[in-house]
Amino acid sequence: MYKSVIPLLQNIPELSVSENELMSNHTTFKIGGPARLFLDAYSSDAALRCLDTLNTHGISPFILGKGSNLLVSDTGFNGVVLKLSCNKVTVSGEHIYAEAGALLSSVASVAHKNSLGGFEFAHGIPGTVGGAVVMNAGAYGGEIAQVLTESTYVSDGKVFTVANSSHNFGYRTSIYKKNPGFTVISAEFKLFKGEQDSIAFKMRELSEKRRDKQPLEYPSAGSVFKRPEGNFAGALIEQCGLKGFSIGGAEVSEKHAGFIINIGGATCDDVKRLIEHIQSVVLNRTGISLECEICFI
Numbered sequence: 001m002y003k004s005v006i007p008l009l010q011n012i013p014e015l016s017v018s019e020n021e022l023m024s025n026h027t028t029f030k031i032g033g034p035a036r037l038f039l040d041a042y043s044s045d046a047a048l049r050c051l052d053t054l055n056t057h058g059i060s061p062f063i064l065g066k067g068s069n070l071l072v073s074d075t076g077f078n079g080v081v082l083k084l085s086c087n088k089v090t091v092s093g094e095h096i097y098a099e100a101g102a103l104l105s106s107v108a109s110v111a112h113k114n115s116l117g118g119f120e121f122a123h124g125i126p127g128t129v130g131g132a133v134v135m136n137a138g139a140y141g142g143e144i145a146q147v148l149t150e151s152t153y154v155s156d157g158k159v160f161t162v163a164n165s166s167h168n169f170g171y172r173t174s175i176y177k178k179n180p181g182f183t184v185i186s187a188e189f190k191l192f193k194g195e196q197d198s199i200a201f202k203m204r205e206l207s208e209k210r211r212d213k214q215p216l217e218y219p220s221a222g223s224v225f226k227r228p229e230g231n232f233a234g235a236l237i238e239q240c241g242l243k244g245f246s247i248g249g250a251e252v253s254e255k256h257a258g259f260i261i262n263i264g265g266a267t268c269d270d271v272k273r274l275i276e277h278i279q280s281v282v283l284n285r286t287g288i289s290l291e292c293e294i295c296f297i
């Protein structure tokens with residue numbers, strides 16, 4: 001099945017096609033075995049044509065953004081991965097339109113250049129627009145739900161545009177989390193006119209906070225667990241004495257206990273065992289059950 005579709009995919013301009021590409025090259029954890037077929041779309045048009053071809057052949061791809069919220073199995077993924085690298089960003093008045101593969105940092109820079117405020121919170125989140133809409137990414141009091149006007153997605157080869165109110169946004173979730181067959185191809189944000197200097201100041205301030213508090217020098221997937229109601233996962237893990245605890249190459253960060261870092265050669269299995277250990281210790285000692293924020297393939 002895959003073999004017969006490869007020549008069709010290879011005919012699509014701005015789409016790269018490779019077999020057995022290591023997912024560790026495409027995740028911020030630097031973990032993950034080979035994807036049977038790995039496609040990378042450099043334009044929306046390539047993404048649409050690719051999705052159409054796959055749909056015609058009954059193939060549902062796993063959609064990849066920057067891989068900054070993912071833990072991929074050491075044995076890889078026996079299917080098709082479609083990475084969205086289409087990254088055009090355009091401005092019209094107080095609106096910014098961005099293709100799904102645009103980095104949040106790029107959108108924040110464009111907003112700053114155009115004296116548009118409201119996107120500063122997302123500047124340091126190392127994901128794409130698509131991944132951020134799916135996850136309702138947020139930080140320092142801001143989240144995607146506050147700035148998104150609409151998003152456009154593909155499902156079963158058809159294109160739909162939905163308004164913010166139809167996204168069922170919640171804490172690190174959206175309608176897309178519950179419908180993995182929907183591929184976000186672009187999003188539009190409404191920001192507000194602001195002072196360029198104060199936008200730059202806020203972005204710098206939040207970057208410094210991040211650098212101070214987070215182990216950015218190590219590969220990771222950010223906060224592993226969702227924030228339990230009325231508490232912080234990192235604080236609970238620290239209280240349980242787990243800072244610095246490691247299994248293989250996976251370690252609970254000394255700087256921020258909510259992060260698991262890859263201190264060198266960590267496998268998916270190391271991270272999974274460490275997650276299970278943390279969950280069991282925290283549950284036994286505090287009665288609180290920690291739910292994972294990161295996605296697994």
Ligand SMILES: Cc1cc2nc3c(=O)[nH]c(=O)nc-3n(C[C@H](O)[C@H](O)[C@H](O)COP(=O)(O)OP(=O)(O)OC[C@H]3O[C@@H](n4cnc5c(N)ncnc54)[C@H](O)[C@@H]3O)c2cc1C
Nearest residue numbers: 065066067068069127128130131132137138139184221222
């Ligand atoms: C150092 C560090 C700090 C972080 N800080 C934060 C933070 O402050 N706040 C926060 O919210 N997150 C944070 N994260 C987590 C992560 O950056 C976000 O969740 C981000 O939104 C994920 O985007 P991505 O493009 O990397 O998605 P990926 O990790 O590639 O994918 C995540 C999920 O979204 C799906 N997906 C991705 N793109 C699409 C698309 N176009 N259409 C449909 N589905 C898609 C994938 O299939 C997967 O299920 C951090 C991560 C790291 C490594």
